[in-house]
Amino acid sequence: MLRVFAAIRFIGIRGLGRTVLYALQKSRIERRFRRAAPAGDPVSPGALQEVEAQPGGARCRFERMELDLQFLAPDLLRVTWGPAALPIPYALLKTEWSSPPVRLARSEQGWELTSDALHVEVGPAGDLRVRDAAGRLLREELPPQRSGDEFVHRARLRSGEHLYGLGNRTRFLNLRGRAYEMWNRDPGAGTHPGNDPIYLCIPVYLGVHAEGSYLMFYENPHRATFRFGDPAEAIFSGGALRYYLIAGPPPRALERYSELTGRPGLPPRWALGYHQSRWSYASDREVRDVVEGFQTRGLPLSAIHLDIDYMDRFRVFTVDRRRFPGLAGLVRELEERGVALVTILDPGVKHDRGYAVYESGDEENLFCTLPDGRPVRAPVWPGWCAFPDFTNPRTRAWWGEQYRPLLEAGVAGVWHDMNEPATFAGWGDPTLPQPARHSMEGRGGDHREAHNLYGLLMNRAGYEALRRQRPQHRPFVLTRSGWAGIQRYAWNWTGDVEGSWRGLRQTVATVLGLGLSGVPYTGPDIGGFSGSPSGELYVRWFQLAAFLPFFRTHSAKGTPRREPWSFGQRTLAIVREFLNLRYRLLPYLYTLAWEASTTGHPLVRPLYWLQDQDQELWDVQDAFLLGNALLVAPVLQPGAHSRDVRLPAGTWYEFHDDTMHRGPGRVVLEAPLERIPLLVRGGTVLPLEETLAGSREKRLVLHLYADEEGGGLLYSDAGEGYGPGRLDRFRLRRDGESLIFTWGHEGGYPFPYRDVTFCVHGMVVRRALVGGAEVSGEGNCFPARHPADARFDP
Numbered sequence: 045m046l047r048v049f050a051a052i053r054f055i056g057i058r059g060l061g062r063t064v065l066y067a068l069q070k071s072r073i074e075r076r077f078r079r080a081a082p083a084g085d086p087v088s089p090g091a092l093q094e095v096e097a098q099p100g101g102a103r104c105r106f107e108r109m110e111l112d113l114q115f116l117a118p119d120l121l122r123v124t125w126g127p128a129a130l131p132i133p134y135a136l137l138k139t140e141w142s143s144p145p146v147r148l149a150r151s152e153q154g155w156e157l158t159s160d161a162l163h164v165e166v167g168p169a170g171d172l173r174v175r176d177a178a179g180r181l182l183r184e185e186l187p188p189q190r191s192g193d194e195f196v197h198r199a200r201l202r203s204g205e206h207l208y209g210l211g212n213r214t215r216f217l218n219l220r221g222r223a224y225e226m227w228n229r230d231p232g233a234g235t236h237p238g239n240d241p242i243y244l245c246i247p248v249y250l251g252v253h254a255e256g257s258y259l260m261f262y263e264n265p266h267r268a269t270f271r272f273g274d275p276a277e278a279i280f281s282g283g284a285l286r287y288y289l290i291a292g293p294p295p296r297a298l299e300r301y302s303e304l305t306g307r308p309g310l311p312p313r314w315a316l317g318y319h320q321s322r323w324s325y326a327s328d329r330e331v332r333d334v335v336e337g338f339q340t341r342g343l344p345l346s347a348i349h350l351d352i353d354y355m356d357r358f359r360v361f362t363v364d365r366r367r368f369p370g371l372a373g374l375v376r377e378l379e380e381r382g383v384a385l386v387t388i389l390d391p392g393v394k395h396d397r398g399y400a401v402y403e404s405g406d407e408e409n410l411f412c413t414l415p416d417g418r419p420v421r422a423p424v425w426p427g428w429c430a431f432p433d434f435t436n437p438r439t440r441a442w443w444g445e446q447y448r449p450l451l452e453a454g455v456a457g458v459w460h461d462m463n464e465p466a467t468f469a470g471w472g473d474p475t476l477p478q479p480a481r482h483s484m485e486g487r488g489g490d491h492r493e494a495h496n497l498y499g500l501l502m503n504r505a506g507y508e509a510l511r512r513q514r515p516q517h518r519p520f521v522l523t524r525s526g527w528a529g530i531q532r533y534a535w536n537w538t539g540d541v542e543g544s545w546r547g548l549r550q551t552v553a554t555v556l557g558l559g560l561s562g563v564p565y566t567g568p569d570i571g572g573f574s575g576s577p578s579g580e581l582y583v584r585w586f587q588l589a590a591f592l593p594f595f596r597t598h599s600a601k602g603t604p605r606r607e608p609w610s611f612g613q614r615t616l617a618i619v620r621e622f623l624n625l626r627y628r629l630l631p632y633l634y635t636l637a638w639e640a641s642t643t644g645h646p647l648v649r650p651l652y653w654l655q656d657q658d659q660e661l662w663d664v665q666d667a668f669l670l671g672n673a674l675l676v677a678p679v680l681q682p683g684a685h686s687r688d689v690r691l692p693a694g695t696w697y698e699f700h701d702d703t704m705h706r707g708p709g710r711v712v713l714e715a716p717l718e719r720i721p722l723l724v725r726g727g728t729v730l731p732l733e734e735t736l737a738g739s740r741e742k743r744l745v746l747h748l749y750a751d752e753e754g755g756g757l758l759y760s761d762a763g764e765g766y767g768p769g770r771l772d773r774f775r776l777r778r779d780g781e782s783l784i785f786t787w788g789h790e791g792g793y794p795f796p797y798r799d800v801t802f803c804v805h806g807m808v809v810r811r812a813l814v815g816g817a818e819v820s821g822e823g824n825c826f827p828a829r830h831p832a833d834a835r836f837d838p
């Protein structure tokens with residue numbers, strides 16, 4: 045009910061009537077088409093009767109169930125309990141694996157299956173023990189149970205074990221001790237810390253404990269409950285119990301998981317810059333004014349987003365010609381100013397005769413229907429809508445064709461919203477009725493199975509359209525909802541987070557959790573979606589977001605203006621610094637993007653990423669690593685001017701003045717409003733891009749942070765398209781008191797900078813040799829030559 049009242053502001057009284065009507069209709073439909081739940085007592089596998097070896101695995105027959113164990117790689121085990129209908133592999137990128145060698149043998153109690161990396165013991169009643177190659181127990185599973193359509197899967201966790209992931213969660217980084225739902229949901233009146241579930245649920249988690257770590261992915265899109273008590277339970281309301289278990293430290297596990305479910309392609313480079321948005325910039329004039337506002341103040345801007353008011357009465361794929369008379373002209377003008385235009389698209393198609401998108405979808409039967417063949421209708425922004433059935437390949441192709449006019453007008457990227465799918469239901473579950481039918485690639489299914497896949501497949505349709513229609517451009521798709529594999533198609537933003545200090549605080553845990561769920565690109569609405577943040581809250585949020593992959597200010601209808609200059613001069617000055625820092629960091633960020641495309645590693649990583657056995661780091665959710673080189677400790681409390689920072693082992697330099705600290709341990713660092721603690725790992729070669737005074741040309745500055753050894757990478761290419769790239773590899777080591785720098789490279793793209801400088805941190809340089817010749821510099825900075833090695837003597 046709360047939701048109904050919260051919505052009046054946005055949808056008016058008539059809209060309110062629809063929410064009530066839809067909630068009533070939906071419960072009537074759900075009653076009418078209720079499926080008789082198959083009854084029965086819980087069934088367990090019973091006794092193990094027979095085991096049969098097969099390439100890369102084994103098939104185990106129990107009295108009442110079958111267990112299929114299949115190694116896809118030595119450290120990747122697929123487990124399937126049947127009989128049950130297998131999932132359509134929507135989540136998977138790679139479905140063909142060559143079986144690694146495994147050994148099957150009888151053990152005292154049951155059977156053992158061993159690969160080069162894992163050892164699985166199958167107990168006589170269907171319990172499984174998984175050990176790593178050194179014999180350390182990673183995970184202990186109890187026999188599954190089945191009641192009707194439901195599968196219950198339990199595991200005994202190790203003491204002190206921490207769990208991370210499950211997609212977009214709103215409170216804690218470590219998920220242990222609580223319950224979570226798998227059912228994508230728009231909470232309607234915005235998200236508050238602790239709301240669960242919200243927009244993007246992914247049944248994947250990472251377990252970290254003193255004996256090692258592993259990743260679990262359940263390939264089952266049905267509604268599920270995960271209860272991380274003792275034992276941990278995953279309860280699926282339907283579908284097969286099929287899961288993938290990957291052993292190894294977090295970076296290795298994420299690499300495998302993303303080999304299985306895919307990695308994001310390189311984004312267009314502009315996407316890593318700053319985005320400005322608002323619900324809504326509602327005319328081309330307003331858009332021009334905002335862009336002008338950035339340019340007259342000398343603030344960099346990469347993209348501006350159009351929210352729903354650019355459409356003609358919220359009809360998807362239309363443009364309001366009164367307010368945006370010439371979209372193509374506007375795009376061109378923005379392009380000349382280096383600003384990309386992104387437009388929102390919602391899946392609901394207004395039920396309206398005479399509206400071409402609706403008519404064609406209806407004519408070709410591309411919308412979801414009820415079991416009696418009537419169309420599913422539910423209210424969203426435009427009023428009563430039909431919902432494309434993205435599990436139908438014909439729907440995906442048709443939907444993709446609708447992008448053509450926008451892409452022809454030059455729109456640079458698309459923003460997919462409301463794709464849980466969300467509807468305006470006055471109460472109850474705000475989505476489609478459960479009995480709604482879906483094609484499921486022609487085999488048929490209902491919304492219980494398709495719901496969590498809806499966003500994933502809308503993004504797939506959009507992504508494939510962009511690839512097809514603009515083959516020389518990299519797609520930029522932003523989404524609110526999705527499922528496992530979403531990273532192949534889209535970036536994510538964290539939805540309608542409340543604009544409060546606690547809303548800010550939840551951001552770090554949410555972004556880290558998404559990264560550990562395989563979603564490397566995400567970020568919050570800076571300042572929060574709702575409410576009116578103070579200048580201080582806006583600054584602190586901005587300072588945090590400057591180090592997150594997706595960097596955008598956005599806010600709800602009716603909120604006070606949220607452009608960087610809306611909070612006065614002092615705020616503007618600070619925001620400018622952080623905007624500039626973000627753009628200086630682009631070579632580093634772009635290199636991390638390249639890494640994400642080749643390893644699946646998130647850009648934002650928990651502090652324990654490289655030291656997963658340092659238990660002090662397991663609960664840190666107020667700081668993070670950006671790549672491996674930077675440690676970011678945002679300020680999350682009002683009025684704070686300093687903060688406590690936990691350091692992983694190693695040498696850490698404060699970015700702003702090179703003060704050196706040694707971890708592991710804690711330090712208290714200054715954090716006046718102008719600054720947040722930012723530390724650079726010793727041994728780092730940090731590439732920053734500086735604009736030369738009075739020119740548009742960029743200079744590369746390689747910052748060398750002294751330590752025993754280290755290095756860094758720099759990936760460069762045209763920033764768009766699919767041409768060649770290049771990778772510069774830097775190494776750093778000490779030779780006595782001196783620092784030795786070596787430079788290697790590969791790839792066909794020419795080195796993009798004419799001017800390169802070295803700046804050395806952590807030692808006073810008295811003599812610098814570049815390519816064998818002594819050079820003089822300013823302070824600790826020296827002219828460099830690409831790709832010359834260098835030596836710095838104290």
Ligand code: GLC
Binds near residue numbers: 462
């Ligand atoms: C949803 C989105 C929000 C958007 C609004 C209007 O609430 O999460 O970002 O501004 O819809 O389209």
